[in-house]
Amino acid sequence: MLEQIPTAFLFFAAAIVLFAIPQGRARAALLLVVPVIAALHVWTLPFGVFAQKEFFGFTLDLLRVDKLSRVFALIFTIAAFLGNLYAWHVRDTVQQVAALLYAGSAIGAVFAGDLITLFFYWEGTAIASVFLIWARRTEGAFNTGMRYLVVQIGSGVVLIAGVALIYRETGSIAFELMTLGSLGTWLVFLSFGVKAAFPLLHNWLQDSYSAATVTGTVILSAFTTKLAIYALARGFAGTEILIYIGAIMTLFPIFFAVIENDLRRVLAYSLNNQLGFMVVGIGVGTELALNGTAAHAFAHILYKALLFMSIGAVLYRTGTAKGSELGGLYRTMPLTMIFCVVGAAAISAFPLFSGFVSKSLILSASAHEGHYIVWAILLFASAGVFHHSGIKIPYFAFFAHDSGLRPKEAPRHMLLAMGFAAALSIAIGVFPSNLYALLPYDVEYVPYTTTHVITQLQLLMFSALAFAVLVRTGVYPPELKSVNLDTDWTYRRLIPRVIIGVRKVVSRLWQINSNFWLRRINSAISRLYHSHGPEGRIAQVWPTGSMVLWIAILLGITLIVNFVS
Amino acid sequence: MIVETNTAILLTMLIPAGAMVTNLVFRNRPDLRDGLTLAAAVATFITVLTILSNVGNGTTEPLVMFEVFPGLDLAFNVEPLGLLFAIVASGLWIITHLYGIGYMRGNNEDNHPRFFASFSLAISAVMGIAFASNMFTLFIFYEILTLSTYPLVAHKGTPEAIRGARTYLGILLGTSIGLQLLAVIWTYSITGTLDFTKGGILEGHIAGPAVAVLLALYAFGIGKAALMPFHRWLPAAMVAPTPVSALLHAVAVVKAGVFTMLKVGIYIFGIDFLAESGASEWLMWLAAYSIIAASVVAMTKDNLKARLAYSTISQLSYITLGMALATSMGALGGGMHIAMHAMGKITLFMAAGSIYVATHKTNISQMNGLGKIMPITYGAFFIGALSIIGLPPLGGSWSKWLLIVGAADTQQWVMIGVLMASSLLNVAYLLPIIGRGFFSPLPEGSPTKISESPLLVWLPPAITAFGTIVLFFYAGTLQEFLSPIVSGN
Amino acid sequence: MSVESTHVAMTLNDHLPILQVLVPLATAPLIVLIGSRRLTWSLAFIASALSFVIAILLLMQVIDGSVISYQIGGWAPPLGIEYRVDATNAFVLFLVTGISTLVLPYARESVKSEIPARHHTLFYAAFMLCLTGLLGVAITGDAFNVFVFLEISSLATYVLIAQGSYRDKRALTAAYDYLIMGTIGATFFVIGLGMLYMATGTLNMADLADRIADQGANRTVRAAFAFIVVGMGLKIAIYPLHLWLPRAYTFAPSAVTVFLAATATKVAIYVLLRFTFSIFQPAFMFEVNTLEFIILPFAILAMFAASFIAIFQSDFKRMLAYSSIAQIGYMLLGISLLTDTGLTAAIAHLFNHGITKATLFMGVGILVLRSGGSFYNRIQGMGKTMPWTSAAIVIGGLSLIGVPGTAGFISKWVLVEATIEKGWWPISILIVLSSLLAVIYVWRVIEVLYLKAPLAGTNYKEAPLTMLIPMWILALACIYFGFATDVTLTASRAAAQGLLAGSAGMM
Amino acid sequence: MNKQNDNPETFPRLGQILLWVDKKKNVDRIVYALYAICALLFVADFLYHKHTEIKVEEIPGFYALYGFFMCAALVICAKGLRLLLKRPEDYYAPYDTQSEEYPEDQLERIDHDA
Incomplete structure (x- = not known):
């Protein structure tokens, strides 16, 4: 019976029930209870396809449970729990409802067994999540939200177009492994790519995650991109092009992250880079690689949320998340600092932290399949991650020069949420087998070998060394109040400028044209009035004689016509 | 079988006509007048449902009233597309009438009897269009609809209203007399009939470029479909009170236009004939242009109703596009979009009216933060907007799906692109209203407590918003219902 | 064509053709002789109603295409005068008597307010004579x-x-001027007639x-044709010969208009039809050419020029007068097509326009009665104070435009059909374009009546029922004949x- | 800002302990420790049998050198990139959140000494 109820509906129902509960602790508690129940539900679901609905001539599979979907659904429920715990203090109905709908849609999408159901939830995540950005309630947030929405819904419409094409081609809407080839599959691929923040399609991520509310960013960071990773893993595992896309994805954001001032934006870049690892894993497509992707997604959601939570806490207390404004906060926010460091260690893949046991699966897989250059890039990226997320974030927020800010330690519920996330990150790092048991395929991988531990430590420590040397020599770029151009420049600057220019020209031409015609028409009317108006020659009272003249003329013509013919 | 089908068809026209009379007779007794009209609306709806239960999605033999010209009768019959149109229009009439009472009283508008009388007559004409069994009959009611809505547009009597009404009438009468009439007579003179026939009547009577010319006469002649460049009447008509914009310019009048368009495509030309002759290719491109261009214009409009009007122009072209694709899926999608768009757009208009009644604001730029004090209105607007965009779980997503599938069938990749782009443009011009409504700060001196418009004003949009959700879940039924129009020519 | 009945048996029914003319003719002196102001109107009305009944009876006899030939005094033609009734002129008789029967009740109030009481008897006598003349023109078979x-009648x-x-x-x-x-x-x-007589002796x-068919087209016949066409053209008010019409219509008493x-x-158009088709042969090249090169262009010119003038008018009555000139263009256009459908259109429009214009002029007459003028700035806002009158005007206006569901639509439809049939699609376009001009001038009036505020300090009463009822009968007729076309179209088609069929129809 | 009442007594216990790093000397100590650890790790490469997949891995200290130089290169490249990409903070204003303050009503700014 229970398996006939899609997990997503739990969240939707809760979103409705929410209105019946007055704002306050009871409501916040409900927000915590729902993900727990959902997690239990996911955990107890047997494998198979359930909740099939006949709809519009299709059979929709609302609940396809297998190992791949389960692991993603599980981490999504955990992320929802952490996010809601972190947002315990929020008394904004819009954000609460949005969080529930967003998490529900994401989980629903993961369990979707067909492309149409996927599309429904795909758009659901887009719509629900934008409220987390708008909820900041500023002009900038509104505009960012609009950009985000257009991109996200754009991804959805590309998806539905692709689905329609696939449907007409194959007659099926099943969401199974696809091969790139037809236009339809390419569109679906593109749609996934937008949400997965493929290079050049990535900038919505940095743009929006740094604009959302303190709590909103935490929730945003978990779902959308990982949903895309899941969809790629389901639909395009082993697609070679993904390896290269992924490699580029790991690479370029780190450069931006180094020079970025807004720490939440730095985290967004690093998120982008982490997605690259997962995409490479999908591209490699072996069991090991896919396991790596799933595991990395799982671990990533936790530590990335942790990082966003810690910076969020700083923002919550100081009103800014910019490196140039912060520094020296370790004095008064030591716990937050420690949690941040844990997150940093996890993302940097220090041994005993979660990143270490998940990322290495992907690296090994790529090396194993002989993608050496990709492997080298990933290695570089790993070092780079440590550099900006592992060191830069904690360093500039909590150490560096003293900003003079002495904010109070983060509120207790935030600390609690960070504590959970930190504990899980460490637990996974220490006991990887529990995570491995959840993965889609059987794992025969041992992360803790001497070689692995030592080489990883070498990589990280020498990166740290480089950082220390560069900072001490003053080569390291200081944090500056600035923004950096990225691909969003094209649609925030270039295209609007072009449109304004074109519009000017077009409206000018239009005006000239319509003026021309208006003048023509007006003069025609006035000429008509001149001749046909009451005073006009044609409508005037003619003397009787002229009438006779007309008769004569007409008679003449008639006679001529008659005689000629 | 409560009432015989043929009687019921006549009743659907006579009851609203009767309502017109009662409105004029009881001009000085508002409650009685409005009550009777409401009763008429309900009765009309029930009558249409009776027809539905009698006929289902079948087609009946024409009921001939007069023979006007040899072979040309004033005649009515039931077929799925028309029945759907009738159900939509009569059902929404009830809601709009409630809304209209609330709106007109809430706004202290004048000339209620004339307003509601014209309104009822317009519904009567819509029923005539829906059940017309040949192009001739349809044309007659098409014109009656134009004329009966003219007083509604000119209602306020201000110079602006008069100008708007002139544009309205000028374009609608101009296109219908200047082009559509020619097309109809041309069709009649080459085929000797104008009966709506499955598979069309033109095949074998006309060939070559003439087909495209004839189609052009129809496409532009059906001005109510607001195909560019004959779209200006629609924004001009927005000077009318909002109930008019809601029912007539989101549902009845414009849908009469695209309904006629579909009828012409399916029953006069025939989809297969259109596809073979390729005559509708240009129309497809023009519709695509209309879709995009109107959306772009909509973005530049600050007046909410004007923006919605341009959005309507864009959405109507979806239906034209569906017909012009000349595939069964496209036509089906077009047919479904009549219902889906009706429900969504009426919600938007009624919400716009609700904002106006409560705050007297017409421009989007003044509507910052109103969502907080009018949550139901804005919630309804949000749902309606999502349906227009074509997002699940709202009705609009299905018709769009069918249109995309239709385009896929003919390998019109560009059309798929247009539909996609249009969704994004819809997002760009509809959702900012929501974003700003809920999240921008209220201007100084606004009420801080929830202050919705009167019950009769906010409830109807809430109902229709719910309707868009219901339509999503019953879209399959709807598709099955419509399927006879494209199957087995 | 079909059965022709030459009468020997003498029942009243057989004398209908002569009675048709005789009744009003006799009434005219009767009115003057009795001289009673009270009885005047009743006499006229009774006469007119009788004529109407007679016309209906005649129309019923000939609508199937048969012809009644009535020889006055039993003298057989060509020596005696013959009255011939076929579908064409029966239809015209029907229109003329019908209108007069409706106008008379209307005239009662209107004449009271416009003409001094002492002239009433003479007025009605003149009216009867005019009616007699028109009926006679229509019914006679003698040139x-x-x-x-x-x-x-003139x-x-x-x-x-x-x-x-x-x-x-x-x-x-x-x-x-008109005189x-x-x-x-x-x-x-009459010069034309003289030439014909010269050429044929009859x-x-x-x-x-x-005889014309026998001898073919010689110069005299051609010249005769030219004179007759131009002479009748003046009566018809073919476009450049229309100058008498606007002023005559504008300044005549309302009922007369x-x-x-x-x-x-x-009736003048009927005469043209009769001469063009029944006496001369459409087969004659000169006739085809005249129609195509003279009548057709002037008809089209009329459709536009007169419409434009009508658009710019600020006097309702004058506007309608100019619109009449434009509408005459449609009829002439139908005739000049020289096809079955074209003629049907012309004849149907002759009738439909008749009732349409009658409705409108009655409406304007009522407005004049109440407001004392027909200028737009005098009658503005009267839609509110005189709703029934204004509504009838709207119906008439719609019919004038040719909106579906009205009589005007029917004839316009047939006309367009005729041009398309003939392949003259540019003319079809011109027809619809000029209809659009009608939209403009009609709509100006509607805006004036409904969308402008009534003049300050005026509160007009609705018109008396004796005026309203005839007007509404006509208004409803506009709608009725917009759907039920068996009378109009059948008759027009039979007439066409x-x-x-040419002279064969007369034989 | 509130330097004047910057009293470490009011900091949380953990914060007071951590004040240790406030001293320049202690920072140096940390850096020296880092040098030491790095040296140790580099040496360690020679002390165990490396399980390798790829040839380059066998180079002693490959990971260390790779990490050091790539990171240095990263920073320097990024610095160069900044010349190209850096714009004032209000570049996109007012369509951007970077140029605006976080709305105060959503924050709970509590200074430690306040």
């Missing part, structure tokens, strides 16, 4: 007789128009047709076929 009746008309001088002195000059021009027209007509129409607009030009 010269046409001229005689034409003059009777002279009566001049008098009737001049009666408008109590309201506006310009009616006198208008009547004078001059009408006389010239009649003269041309004046009986059927005979004329036969209604009657003239609906009937006089229509009869006419196109």
Whole structure:
């Protein structure tokens, strides 16, 4: 019976029930209870396809449970729990409802067994999540939200177009492994790519995650991109092009992250880079690689949320998340600092932290399949991650020069949420087998070998060394109040400028044209009035004689016509 | 079988006509007048449902009233597309009438009897269009609809209203007399009939470029479909009170236009004939242009109703596009979009009216933060907007799906692109209203407590918003219902 | 064509053709002789109603295409005068008597307010004479007789128009103008007849047709045709010969305008039809050419020029007068197509426009009665104070435009159909374009009536029922004939076929 | 800002302990420790049997050198990139959140000494 109820509906129902509960602790508690129940539900679901609905001539599979979907659904429920715990203090109905709908849609999408159901939830995540950005309630947030929405819904419409094409081609809407080839599959691929923040399609991520509310960013960071990773893993595992896309994805954001001032934006870049690892894993497509992707997604959601939570806490207390404004906060926010460091260690893949046991699966897989250059890039990226997320974030927020800010330690519920996330990150790092048991395929991988531990430590420590040397020599770029151009420049600057220019020209031409015609028409009317108006020659009272003249003329013509013919 | 089908068809026209009379007779007794009209609306709806239960999605033999010209009768019959149109229009009439009472009283508008009388007559004409069994009959009611809505547009009597009404009438009468009439007579003179026939009547009577010319006469002649460049009447008509914009310019009048368009495509030309002759290719491109261009214009409009009007122009072209694709899926999608768009757009208009009644604001730029004090209105607007965009779980997503599938069938990749782009443009011009409504700060001196418009004003949009959700879940039924129009020519 | 009945048996029914003319003719002196102001109107009305009944009876007899030939005094044609009734003229008789029967009740109030009581008897007598003339023109089968009746009606008309001088002195000059021009027209007509007589030695129409067919087109016949066309053209008010019409219609008493607009030009068109198709042969090249190169262009010119003038008018009555000129263009256009459908359209429009214009002129008459003028700035906002009158005007206006569901639509439809059938699609486009001009001038009035505020300090009463009822009968007829076309179209088609069959129709 | 009442007594216990790093000397100590650890790790490469997949891995200290130089290169490249990409903070204003303050009503700014 229970398996006939899609997990997503739990969240939707809760979103409705929410209105019946007055704002306050009871409501916040409900927000915590729902993900727990959902997690239990996911955990107890047997494998198979359930909740099939006949709809519009299709059979929709609302609940396809297998190992791949389960692991993603599980981490999504955990992320929802952490996010809601972190947002315990929020008394904004819009954000609460949005969080529930967003998490529900994401989980629903993961369990979707067909492309149409996927599309429904795909758009659901887009719509629900934008409220987390708008909820900041500023002009900038509104505009960012609009950009985000257009991109996200754009991804959805590309998806539905692709689905329609696939449907007409194959007659099926099943969401199974696809091969790139037809236009339809390419569109679906593109749609996934937008949400997965493929290079050049990535900038919505940095743009929006740094604009959302303190709590909103935490929730945003978990779902959308990982949903895309899941969809790629389901639909395009082993697609070679993904390896290269992924490699580029790991690479370029780190450069931006180094020079970025807004720490939440730095985290967004690093998120982008982490997605690259997962995409490479999908591209490699072996069991090991896919396991790596799933595991990395799982671990990533936790530590990335942790990082966003810690910076969020700083923002919550100081009103800014910019490196140039912060520094020296370790004095008064030591716990937050420690949690941040844990997150940093996890993302940097220090041994005993979660990143270490998940990322290495992907690296090994790529090396194993002989993608050496990709492997080298990933290695570089790993070092780079440590550099900006592992060191830069904690360093500039909590150490560096003293900003003079002495904010109070983060509120207790935030600390609690960070504590959970930190504990899980460490637990996974220490006991990887529990995570491995959840993965889609059987794992025969041992992360803790001497070689692995030592080489990883070498990589990280020498990166740290480089950082220390560069900072001490003053080569390291200081944090500056600035923004950096990225691909969003094209649609925030270039295209609007072009449109304004074109519009000017077009409206000018239009005006000239319509003026021309208006003048023509007006003069025609006035000429008509001149001749046909009451005073006009044609409508005037003619003397009787002229009438006779007309008769004569007409008679003449008639006679001529008659005689000629 | 409560009432015989043929009687019921006549009743659907006579009851609203009767309502017109009662409105004029009881001009000085508002409650009685409005009550009777409401009763008429309900009765009309029930009558249409009776027809539905009698006929289902079948087609009946024409009921001939007069023979006007040899072979040309004033005649009515039931077929799925028309029945759907009738159900939509009569059902929404009830809601709009409630809304209209609330709106007109809430706004202290004048000339209620004339307003509601014209309104009822317009519904009567819509029923005539829906059940017309040949192009001739349809044309007659098409014109009656134009004329009966003219007083509604000119209602306020201000110079602006008069100008708007002139544009309205000028374009609608101009296109219908200047082009559509020619097309109809041309069709009649080459085929000797104008009966709506499955598979069309033109095949074998006309060939070559003439087909495209004839189609052009129809496409532009059906001005109510607001195909560019004959779209200006629609924004001009927005000077009318909002109930008019809601029912007539989101549902009845414009849908009469695209309904006629579909009828012409399916029953006069025939989809297969259109596809073979390729005559509708240009129309497809023009519709695509209309879709995009109107959306772009909509973005530049600050007046909410004007923006919605341009959005309507864009959405109507979806239906034209569906017909012009000349595939069964496209036509089906077009047919479904009549219902889906009706429900969504009426919600938007009624919400716009609700904002106006409560705050007297017409421009989007003044509507910052109103969502907080009018949550139901804005919630309804949000749902309606999502349906227009074509997002699940709202009705609009299905018709769009069918249109995309239709385009896929003919390998019109560009059309798929247009539909996609249009969704994004819809997002760009509809959702900012929501974003700003809920999240921008209220201007100084606004009420801080929830202050919705009167019950009769906010409830109807809430109902229709719910309707868009219901339509999503019953879209399959709807598709099955419509399927006879494209199957087995 | 089909059965022709030459009468021997003498029942009343058989004397209908002569009674048709005789009843009003006898009533006219009767009115003057009795001289009672009270009885005057009743007598006229009874006469008119009787004529109407007779016309209906006649129409029922000939609608199937048969022809009634009535020989006056038993003298067989070509020596005696013959009255011939076929579908064409029965239809015209039906229109003329119908309108007059509706106009008379209307006239009662209207005349009371516009003409001093002492002139009432003479007015109604003149009215009866005018009616007699029109009926006679329509019914007679003798060419010269046409001229005689034409003059009777014309002279009566001049008098009737001049009666408008109590309201506006310009009616006198208008009547004078009309007198001059009408006389010239009649003269041309009679010259034409003379030539025909010279060429053929007969004046009986059927005979004329036969002989012209026999001898073919010689110069005299050609010249005769030219004179007749131009002479009648003046009466019809073909476009450049229309100058008498606007002023005559504008300044005549309201009831007279209604009657003239609906009937006089229509009868003249009938004469043109009769001569063009029944006496001369459409097969004659000169005739085809005249129609195509003279009538057709001037018809189109009329459709546009007169419409434009109508658009710019600020006097409702004058606007309607110009619109009449434009509408005459449609009829002439239909005739000049020289096809079955074209003629049907022309004849149907003749009827439909008759009732449409009658409705409108009645409406304007009522407005004049209440407000004292027909200028837009006098009648503005009267839609609110006089809803019934204004509503009828709207219906008439719609019919004038040719909106579906009205009589005007039917004839316009057939006309367009005829042009498309003939392949003259540019003309189809011109027809619809000029219909759009009608939209403009009609809509100006509707805006004036409904969307402008009533003049300050005016609160007009609705019109008396005696005026409202006839007007509404006509208004409803506009709608009725927009759907039920069995009378109009069947009759027009029968008439058209009869006419196109040429002289055979007369034999 | 509130330097004047910057009293370490009011900091949380953990914060007071951590004040240790406030001293320049202690920072140096940390850096020296880092040098030491790095040296140790580099040496360690020679002390165990490396399980390798790829040839380059066998180079002693490959990971260390790779990490050091790539990171240095990263920073320097990024610095160069900054020349190209850096714009004032209000570049996109007012369509951007970077140029605006976080709305105060959503924050709970509590200074430690306040």
